[in-house]
Amino acid sequence: MHAWGGSTRKQRLPRTWSHLRSQVMRRDAYTCQINGPDCVRVATDVDHIQRGDLHELDNLQAACKPCHARKSAREGVQGRARRAALRLRPAERHPGLTGEH
Structure with missing residues (x-):
């Protein structure tokens, strides 16, 4: 399975993605900003600086494959940890229970 396997990321990119991507690569002189x-150092990818679907030029940077892969993996681990923490949150106590029996 490739890195995009199971992801909806590609479908969420704007119709103008190829134009935005070209702008970012030219702006950053095809040099990895990470x-x-x-x-x-040679950028081949465009990375979202802040996670999510904000596709504005200020939130995009040129990245080489190793840096982009490392950053994406780190963000994936952080996202899974956040989701796991939500699942492991202790159940809230009923407001009528005082702890005395």
Whole structure:
């Protein structure tokens, strides 16, 4: 399965995505803006800086594959942890219970 497997991300991109992507790549001179530990500097991807579906130029940056993959994996782990924390939240006590029997 590829990285997009099970994701609806591609369907949520705006019709103008290819134009936005070109603008970002030119603006950032095809240079990775993340510059992580395994960075190869040559950008091939466009990354959303803040998670979500805000497709404005201020929220997009050019990224190399290793940096984009690392950032996406980290965000995925954080998202799963947030969802797990919500599932593990202790049940609320009934307001009429005082703890005395």
